[in-house]
Amino acid sequence: MRLPRWFHLLGSPPFVYRLASKLNPWICGVGCLLLAVGGYWALAIAPPDYQQGEVYRIIYIHPQTAYVGTMAYVVMAVAAGIGFVWRIKLAHAVAVSTAPIGASFTFCALITGSIWGRPTWGTFWAWGDPRIMFETLLLFLFLGYLMLRAAFDDRDKADRVSAILAVVGVVNVPIIHYSVIWWNTLHQGPTLFAEGGPAMTNDMLVPFLIMFAGFTFFFYWLLLTRLQAEIVERERGSRWIQELVAGAGA
């Protein structure tokens, strides 16, 4: 089967490196702008919640960071799977680049959730709450992936073995998503995909969605920067990298 040209280009490290260089300032600009506008709106303009008062404002960062964490895992697992099946090194580079970012966003979701839990549930942490437990498992999957890689000196072997862990761990993502529906947990149910439409009025929904978009752009900016680093690391001795660093005024 003949594959389209763009497919080959997306597997080519020099092409992807240059594409990332061109796209990154825009992705960064849009991400920062959305986070600034959304953050101001969330803290200063959106009305207080009739039940929770002002503390509900954590809703503009907590679900968003949790979403980016789980989305990052899906990106990592798909990239690792592609790398494993078609032996595309660039795909493994994407997977490695995603892991630390995903881990940090998942950590952020757990911390903000914990801070929110204290005034609303009366506790920072609830052992046995399925949503919290599977989200914690997500953090350990990211960290486990990175630690497993660190155990190998040979990069190709690290790529292949860690890819298996990444792909197997993806079953955790739908479990996290549906945990608040399957089990009767302390964690509140879905807001955006609640039955009968979003459980929010527009003056809250707009900044809520802006923050989702802002964190997503920010994530891809970080991912492309780390991917560039990973490409240079892997292709260090190649001619195009040597030309690149020579051209940059070494």
Place this chain on the structure above:
Amino acid sequence: MTQFLAMGGYAAYVWTAYGITLLVLVLNVAAARRSHRGALRRARELAGRETSRKQATVRQLR
């Protein structure tokens, strides 16, 4: 302004959550940029070593 900062008595919770999130974003940017710069520096060092090795060979041949 004071009222805004007080967050209806939940200042400690709201500002800590936002502060930690901002810190995570900033540290992420710093780490990503540092690894990119580090990778480029190592590639440059490799280029330097290759050049000096070639020059040494040329000197030996002379």
